[in-house]
Structures are given as structure tokens and as C-alpha cells.
Amino acid sequence: MAKQAFTEALKQVKIPVLVLDQKWHRLFALEGKPDTVKELESKLSEVLARQGKLTQEQKDLKKLKSSLMQNIVENMEGTEISSDIDKSKKLEQDKKLIDDVNEKIRLNEDQLLDIPREIVTYNDALMMETMDYCYERLRTNYREAEEISEWIKQVRVDLKKNIIRKQNREINNREIYSYMHDIFGKDIINLFDVKNNDVDLATGEDRPEGDTSDSEVLSEK
Numbered sequence: 052m053a054k055q056a057f058t059e060a061l062k063q064v065k066i067p068v069l070v071l072d073q074k075w076h077r078l079f080a081l082e083g084k085p086d087t088v089k090e091l092e093s094k095l096s097e098v099l100a101r102q103g104k105l106t107q108e109q110k111d112l113k114k115l116k117s118s119l120m121q122n123i124v125e126n127m128e129g130t131e132i133s134s135d136i137d138k139s140k141k142l143e144q145d146k147k148l149i150d151d152v153n154e155k156i157r158l159n160e161d162q163l164l165d166i167p168r169e170i171v172t173y174n175d176a177l178m179m180e181t182m183d184y185c186y187e188r189l190r191t192n193y194r195e196a197e198e199i200s201e202w203i204k205q206v207r208v209d210l211k212k213n214i215i216r217k218q219n220r221e222i223n224n225r226e227i228y229s230y231m232h233d234i235f236g237k238d239i240i241n242l243f244d245v246k247n248n249d250v251d252l253a254t255g256e257d258r259p260e261g262d263t264s265d266s267e268v269l270s271e272k
Contacts, residue, residue: 068170069177070095078185088180095173102166105159112159116152119145 069075070092084092123145232240244250 066174066178068095068099068174069181070099075181078181082188085180085184088177088184091173091177091180095170095177098166098169098173102163102170105163105166109156109159109163112152112156116149116156119149119152123149 079088123142
């Protein structure tokens with residue numbers, strides 16, 4: 052796919068916020084995250100934290116504004132003349148606070164409007180770094196798997212050859228021992244078996260599990 056077509060197609064896809072996805076974190080479970088990924092992750096997390104803080108602040112400001120509006124309504128209701136001056140001062144203070152709150156809400160809204168673009172920018176960059184890392188790991192894993200596969204094939208070939216060699220040696224041993232018996236007789240062979248008690252016709256895999264002794268002489272098999 053041409054680079055421009057790839058870029059255009061990518062723009063049409065909605066990408067989840069990666070740092071909030073536990074499966075994304077699992078992509079780096081074996082080797083850990085590269086420094087480039089860590090840096091983008093940190094920046095994206097900071098933007099998300101700022102968004103959360105501003106959103107909560109907006110809720111608190113709107114609640115405060117509602118409370119101030121309620122105070123103004125109550126202070127505007129009919130009151131004793133002696134308290135009109137105090138009420139008027141309180142009204143002015145509340146109105147001033149409402150103006151301040153409205154300004155703060157407006158400033159927060161401006162920041163909240165910019166944050167989604169920041170999130171997309173960092174998230175897209177993080178996706179690209181993640182894809183570069185993952186596809187490199189896929190290539191490395193495939194290459195190593197192929198190398199291991201070739202090793203296994205060679206081991207199987209060598210194993211087959213060694214099994215045949217082992218069987219040939221065992222057959223040859225049995226033939227030699229049988230001919231020795233036929234030629235020299237059991238009595239002589241028994242004497243030589245005692246003298247050569249390190250010779251055993253049974254190979255390691257033929258012996259019972261745990262048995263490493265050579266106590267039995269050949270003539271007793």
C-alpha cells in the first residue's frame with residue numbers, strides 16, 4: 052500500500068486510548084517498554100490527568116455557581132429595611148464571585164476543547180511506536196523460531212542416526228558374546244566375566260530406573 056493511501060486509511064480508523072488498555076501494556080510484558088514508548092506514554096497520561104482535573108473542576112465550579120445564584124435569589128426577596136444595606140453588599144459580592152466563576156469556567160472550557168486534539172496527537176504517535184516495536188518483535192520471534200525449527204530438524208536426523216548406531220552396537224555385542232560362548236564354553240566365559248565385570252550388555256535405557264550398578268556379569272544375563 053502506498054504511503055499516502057496508508058495514511059489516509061489510518062485517519063479513518065478510531066484508535067482507543069492506549070494507556071487505558073491493559074492489553075496494550077501486556078504487549079511489553081516480556082521485554083519492557085522502549086524509552087520512546089515510555090516518553091509518549093508519560094505525556095499522554097499527563098494530558099489525560101489534566102483533562103480529568105479540569106472536568107472535575109468544571110463540575111465544582113458549576114455547583115458553586117448554582118449555590119451563588121440561589122443566594123442572590125434569596126437576598127433579592129423582601130427583607131427588613133434595616134438589613135437592606137447588608138443584603139445589597141452580599142448581592143454585590145455574590146455577583147462578583149459569579150463573574151469570576153464564569154470566567155474560570157470559560158477558560159477551562161477552552162482548555163478542554165484543545166485536550167482531545169492533544170490526546171489524539173500523542174495517542175497516534177504512541178500507536179506508531181507500538182506498531183514498530185511489535186512488528187520488529189514479530190520478525191525477531193519468527194527468525195528465532197525458524198532457527199530453532201532447523202535445529203530441531205537436525206536433532207531429529209542425528210537422533211535417528213544415533214538410534215541406528217546404538218542398535219548396531221547392541222546387536223554386535225550380543226553376537227560377539229554369543230560366539231564367545233560357542234567357542235570357549237560357559238565355564239571359561241564365567242571366569243572372564245568376573246575378571247571383566249565392568250562390561251555390561253544392558254545400556255542405560257534398558258536398565259530399571261535408578262539402577263546404575265554393574266553387579267551382574269555377562270554370563271548371568
